Amino acid sequence: MEPKSIPQYLFRQLFENESSTYTYLLADLATKQALIIDPVVDTVERDAKLIQQLGLKLRYAVNTHVHADHITGSGELKKKFPDCKSVISNESGAKADIYVKDGEVIQIGETGKTPVILECRATPGHTNGCMSFVSHKNKSVFTGDALLIRGCGRTDFQQGSSDKLYTSIQTKLFTLPDDYRVYPAHDYTGQLCSSILEEKTHNPRLTKSRDEFIQIMANLKLSHPKQIDKALPANLMCGIQGDD
Amino acid sequence: MEPKSIPQYLFRQLFENESSTYTYLLADLATKQALIIDPVVDTVERDAKLIQQLGLKLRYAVNTHVHADHITGSGELKKKFPDCKSVISNESGAKADIYVKDGEVIQIGETGKTPVILECRATPGHTNGCMSFVSHKNKSVFTGDALLIRGCGRTDFQQGSSDKLYTSIQTKLFTLPDDYRVYPAHDYTGQLCSSILEEKTHNPRLTKSRDEFIQIMANLKLSHPKQIDKALPANLMCGIQGDD
Ligand SMILES: [Fe+2]
Ligand SMILES: [Fe+2]
DSSP states (O other), X not given: XXXXXXXXXEEEEEEETTTTEEEXXXXXXXXXXXXXXXXXXGGHHHHHHHHHHXXXXXXXXXXXXXXXXXXXXXXXXXXXXXXXXXXXXXXXXXXXXXXXXXXXXXXXXXXXSOOEEEEEEEOOSSSTTOEEEEETTTTEEEEEXXXXXXXXOOOSSTTOOHHHHHHXXXXXXXXXXXXXXXXXXXXSSSBOOEEHHHHHHHOTTTTSOXXXXXXXXXXXXXXXXXTHHHHXXXXXXXXXXXXX | OOOOOOOOEEEEEEEETTTTEEEEEEEETTTTEEEEESOBGGGHHHHHHHHHHTTOEEEEEEOSSOOSSSOBSHHHHHHHOTTOEEEEETTSOOOOXXXXXXXXXXXXXXXXXXXXXXXXXXXXXXXXTOEEEEETTTTEEEEETTEETTEEOOOSSTTOOXXXXXXXXXXXXXXXXXXXXXXXXXXXXXXXXXXXXXXXXXXXXXXXXXXXXXXXXXXXXXXXXXXXXXXXXXXXXXXXXXXX
């Protein structure tokens, strides 16, 4: 048996089945401060219970972008955890407590004591306000709907631009080290994570030239997301319909 | 940016939606040898494609037990990867290439060069042949249907015994270090992993006395698994119906 070590960092991936959304819980175990990325309103009870059982203090509910396929859990989580602030890109157009810009960082834990740091990288193209978040310490990147496993977000609504998305992925994500893990906002095939090297090598869209990529994205002929008419206005208000 | 490091170990959790089964792919990246735990026949194409894209050599297809809720992918994977051997507990009653006993190890990679080692721990109770697999190096345990996240496997068929299951979990799993991650064969709530400490503290069944546990398990009133009549005979033959 190995000697016991004290883990400093908690990472938990969670799945919402209806919209095939991944939610991520990260915590600094020295201070118990936590943040959650892309919570879904339908699974707020599960997530809140987990946060409470783990004894964590939820500081931030971060959205990678204004989602069209599910309602964010940020607003409901803020009700349950009054110290929790919602975070989203300044380009998103959504209401939030904190707006982040490309190059800024989100931190939980104490400076000087190996806190958990997320570097914000603007990755527009699926929407104008899409932000990816890099944890260098944990060699991972949360890509939202910009880069998916062997795919990418659609670009046919919400200010989508396949040209911008190609630039974002090539310059902001594929420039990360090969062994960084890729954690997307969705997967529809039961795959939970990938790596930068894998996507650079095997992503059927992103291994193509810019022109071919734009062509592929123009010909996807996707149907309208089921929940978009309900989700977009709600998500612009942090997942809460009404005044709060 | 941190300096690039060479990862030695690949770990990938995968999900099969119909039966809510988790499949695990582990590989030693020095030799590219890999093993898969609890593959599902419905997702063999996905898993085989991933194994090929990652350039891995599949050595073992390991089942934690004879599943009643899905057909194992072991047989189909053996057809695609002729060097792959099926592995199951000697108590399972199923056909396989290799039978493992409590205390034995399964290894991929070269001895002396930090191979990936799984320690076999017999954890009967859900079935007689249930085996859990511990990776000490990676501080994780694959618990099959013995210990689930905030739950455990049912004990009302396939030689199930709640008394045995209680002993297995308390003596073979809860004796592992608190920070070991728990990777079960199933979850129905979108939770992907847990830890020994979490289950010792928050599992609503296993935090009870033996008598209370037996009482709870006797009163679950579960319906018959949808696929059991097809799955059991197939899984006794490595997932292949017929001669091979
Ligand atoms: Fe989206
Ligand atoms: Fe089972």
